[in-house]
Amino acid sequence: MTPTAPGAPETSTSELWDAPVSSGPLAARVEIPGSKSLTNRLLVLAALADGPGTLRGALRSRDADLMIGALRTLGVGIEQGDAPSTLHVTPGRLKGDVDIFTGLAGTVMRFLPPVAALADGPVRFDGDPQARVRPMRPVLRALHALGVGVTGPEGDLPTTLPFTIAGRGGLRGGAVDVDASASSQFVSGLLLAAARFEQGLALRHVGTTLPSLPHIEMTVATLRDAGVTVDDSRDGIWVVSPGPIAARDVRVEPDLSNAAPFLAAALVAGGRVSVPGWPTSTTQPGALVPGLLERMGGSASLSDGVLTVTGDSTVHGIDVDLKAAGELTPTIAALAALADSPSRLRGIAHLRGHETDRLAALATEITRLGGQAEETRDGLVITPRPLHGGVFRTYADHRMATSGALIGLRVAGVQVEDVETTAKTLPGFAGLWQAML
Incomplete structure (x- = not known):
């Protein structure tokens, strides 16, 4: 399956959201709605x-x-x-x-x-x-x-x-x-x-x-x-x-996967981002987020139910099997496109049957911005390249929209198509993202 409507004309400017670029280290506390x-x-x-x-x-x-x-x-x-x-x-x-x-x-x-x-x-x-x-x-x-x-x-x-x-x-x-x-x-x-x-x-x-x-x-x-x-x-x-x-x-617990792009922002922009209500024990796949972000260059700590991720704008590549938490792939792929070394994301062939074919969509959109992302049988290989601004299409997929926003923290001129598709799981995402900055 290919992304919905591949090769379709670019979206009109009325449907594009200018992803804000970080102007300095973050110091944010973000309240994430329920899972x-x-x-x-x-x-x-x-x-x-x-x-x-x-x-x-x-x-x-x-x-x-x-x-x-x-x-x-x-x-x-x-x-x-x-x-x-x-x-x-x-x-x-x-x-x-x-x-x-x-x-x-x-x-x-x-x-x-x-x-x-x-x-x-x-x-x-x-x-x-x-x-x-x-x-x-x-x-x-x-x-x-x-x-x-x-x-x-x-x-x-x-x-x-x-x-x-x-x-x-x-x-x-x-x-x-x-x-x-x-x-x-x-x-x-x-x-x-x-x-x-x-x-x-x-x-x-x-x-x-x-x-x-x-x-x-x-x-x-x-x-x-x-x-x-x-x-x-x-x-x-x-x-x-x-x-x-x-x-x-x-x-209902907060949605830990929806917290992922906000916490990842600390690696991209530097500084710290905190999410309250983080459970000490959970069955949510998003529980893997702190460990993944630590492997990619950040540090994470949990105190009194508040998870804080700290970064210094350094992002490392990663070789990881995401079969247990495929929904985190768009966030990890965005980080990988901004990393200082290549990444291999494995175990996620099933993402071809999600809201869109997420593997094809991520490869297409990262490449559109000047990056190098290639599909494998069960995942992606992403090799960092200098990125530039442009339209980041979302294919009616909420996690594609948050992925584009994360890249836009560092790359000027990224315009995310139909950012309101995030209302599928996170209403008001654009406002929360701007408030984080």
């Missing part, structure tokens, strides 16, 4: 719970609001509390004969088909044009194998959006094989609803690789916190027992 990954997992569990529950500190972004809208469409009551980040969730009978719009949210398009199988009628799924090329085959084939009717526009078993799930008010469950080589979300989506299946679910991963394993570990942890029994004692096999999902009052 998208946790927010959308917790919303699904709250919707399937045995009573009303509350999420506090939930992310309010396009992806999260798409999940909220989809669950409301299915009959779940979700009301905002005193603050937008407080959500009161009241489970209800899941309704069929409805339409779900997923936008470009992988968690919505992959987490909700198993939930839709529990509805009392057909549930029709569609999304943004870019979403129609994102792989869906593993979760749809799994549901089909479990006896769920799944049809595409031509009446066949589809591999992408749009599709229809024939909800029957319940699902027997049982055992199923899934190839999750393209995304861990295929496993997580099935596990989240599995406790509501009559026989639960025994899921076996049959692919050659399993990217973003921490995201599956996050799913298992949230299920256990809600009282669900999950056996993951064997590699690549998860067994979820049938039973109730406990209603809870929970607080």
Whole structure:
């Protein structure tokens, strides 16, 4: 897959954001909103719970609001509390004969088909044009194998959006094989609803690789916190027992991956950037950020829940396997383009199936600014070259936008296309970025 619309005409200037250049060392404290990954997992569990529950500190972004809208469409009551980040969730009978719009949210398009199988009628799924090329085959084939009717526009078993799930008010469950080589979300989506299946679910991963394993570990942890029994004692096999999902009052952690470009800015511009609310223990892949930034020339310290990264404008190249945290790749790639030695980023072939083909997009945009970035079978090799200003295209991908902003801290004249695509997971990014400076 190539980036969406490669070779398209340059964007009009009205859609371009002039990335600010740092004028000196930073001394910033940045408040990062709640984790998208946790927010959308917790919303699904709250919707399937045995009573009303509350999420506090939930992310309010396009992806999260798409999940909220989809669950409301299915009959779940979700009301905002005193603050937008407080959500009161009241489970209800899941309704069929409805339409779900997923936008470009992988968690919505992959987490909700198993939930839709529990509805009392057909549930029709569609999304943004870019979403129609994102792989869906593993979760749809799994549901089909479990006896769920799944049809595409031509009446066949589809591999992408749009599709229809024939909800029957319940699902027997049982055992199923899934190839999750393209995304861990295929496993997580099935596990989240599995406790509501009559026989639960025994899921076996049959692919050659399993990217973003921490995201599956996050799913298992949230299920256990809600009282669900999950056996993951064997590699690549998860067994979820049938039973109730406990209603809870929970607080969502900050999104550690969204913190990555801000913390990385300390290496690019020098100085220090602090993020409060950093957990001492977490299943978020973003927990790898401090160690990665230390390997690339910074120093990191955690004190009283505040993570601080300090840098002196020195950035070193890195050879790293990012399979466990592929979402950090755009940040690490931007740093690599500004480094003092080459970098090799490995284990991230699955990024070709994200919001865009992130490997092709990063290689294209770094090269557009004068850098040297080459795709490999499972990643990127980036060799630093003198960079110049220009348009950094984002392909409707929020992490491409933050990558361009990071390069722009050091390179004058970088214009980021459609910076508002960051609203997918981090509304108000441009203002937070400017405030950091």
